[in-house]
Amino acid sequence: MRAGSRLRSTVLRESTTPQARTTPPWLRPVRLSPADLLRLGLVGIRSRRMRAALSAIGISIGIATMIVVTGIPASSQRALNAELTALGTDRLQAVADANASGGEGPVSFPAESVSMVDRIGAVEAVAAVANTHATVRRSDRLGPLDASGLTVLAARKDLLDVINAKVRSGQYFTAATERFPSVVLGAVAAARLGFPDLRPGEPPPLVLIGDQWFGVIGILRTVPLAPDIDRSVLVGWQAAHSKLGFDGRPTQLFIQADEPAVEDVRAVLPATVNPQSPSVVLVSRPSDALAAKRSAEATFSGLFVGLAGLALLVGGIGVANTMVISVLERRREIGLRRALGANRGQIRGQFLTESIALSCLGGIAGIGVGVLATMGYAAYKDWPPVIPLQAVTGGFCGAVLIGVMAGVYPAVRASRLSPTAALTTT
Known part of the structure; x- marks a missing residue:
């Protein structure tokens, strides 16, 4: 009896030590590296290439529009300035x-x-x-x-x-x-x-x-x-x-x-x-052409801001709509990942990364299309081609910002799905 009591007390003491209470390594939550998070975010793009292409086209149209509506008037303005300067x-x-x-x-x-x-x-x-x-x-x-x-x-x-x-x-x-x-x-x-x-x-x-x-x-x-x-x-x-x-x-x-x-x-x-x-x-x-030249510069500047803002707004709405539909269609995938141990932060990171990646791909394509369209139109009109650096950098940064803003709500909504509710959805 005494030996059995001593054995039970020894096991009890060992089970209550900090080392015993520590979670086993295979049960600890895993933190995803940025590279892993990027690969995970690209899964949805690779598996649904047509939808990803359509989403990228939507944002690329917006960015290309911004490049075109800034580049073509800037080219026209430079040609006009050259004519006015000649006066x-x-x-x-x-x-x-x-x-x-x-x-x-x-x-x-x-x-x-x-x-x-x-x-x-x-x-x-x-x-x-x-x-x-x-x-x-x-x-x-x-x-x-x-x-x-x-x-x-x-x-x-x-x-x-x-x-x-x-x-x-x-x-x-x-x-x-x-x-x-x-x-x-x-x-x-x-x-x-x-x-x-x-x-x-x-x-x-x-x-x-x-x-x-x-x-x-x-x-x-x-x-x-x-x-x-x-x-x-x-x-x-x-x-x-x-x-x-x-x-x-x-x-x-x-x-x-x-x-x-x-x-x-x-x-x-x-x-x-x-x-x-x-x-x-x-x-x-x-x-007197100097006053006309400065008036033209002010008019063109106001036109740039208005059209560029409208183009970015249209592109952002398209990406947000695509990501919301993606969350609705992938509820089972979200539930399975949650059941296998993925936490809410990882789910949010996956869909936010996917949204940013879509916007970046669309932004790169839009910049290329916008630059080519601007140079082609300027050559057709015999204008000096002007590609505003602010439009190119602002277009790409705007694409990233659009991806973040458009992906926040879908990512949060996906992370709030419980595994049982997601897996039982018909």
Whole structure:
């Protein structure tokens, strides 16, 4: 009896120790790693490929719509901005106002005015021309009173870049040719002097400026930003100084500035160009196209936000609907997993992962379709293709967010199903 009592007390003590009360390893709940959770979430997609494809198509349409409605207007906007910029939205002109001098003679700017304007922070480029007050004739058989009525301007070699001018025939001044007695004609000047075009390989035609002959080396196209150039005969800056007695003082400046700062540059130009007499500096206003350009940007921005939000909403509703139906159809699967030991957190994780995976697959497909559609339409319209990076990254992040939001309710609903209720469902 004593031995039996001691045995029973020993077994009782051992069974009540912490080691004995610990759950056996094979009965402990297993935590799923992210890789296991991903594989489990993809089970439903692999087993129901057609439904998964339809669900992915639904979300991809929404994301593709967002890419298209942002990319196509952005491409159109860039093309429109290029056209408006060509009208001079970032250009200013400073002209010496002869009326401000009181009729005392020709007015010009200081020789260092170009370098002073170039030091303004928002100024990107500046070029100058100067009226030499010389006369130009086609032949020496014409008298001084038979001049063509064209203006002879000394021009710097960087003038064309600032005023968006193009050479129609021949060439413009280079560092070498601006020193020689050569001229470049504006479109109207070439027509008046009787030079429709220059033929390669032939000697350049000559014009008489003052009492010296100059060779015509180029003819410009029409310059919309500077109509005065069309009616001018351009002489190289150094050649005008050595051949025509030019004093190096410009009479007109062409300024290209950072577009948002055009008004600020315009305000400081008179005092910068001619600190001694700012009143003689007449600065042109920025083009009215600048206001139209900014209005178009604001309109396009509001359109982007509205259409993109609508596309994401439609895609999210489609994914949520698909996941709810998936839970209803897979009740037996959920009940079986619960009966085999899966806890509610694992059930939630499975369906939430499946929802996110569906949305990500649809998002990737939608981004590809949207990019291709945008580039194709832009090429058809001859626009520069623009794919906003914010739309691509926002589309993918939006797809992930949609997957989370659309999968929360179905995942919670699946986790609340009891094993017995799920398995007995007909």
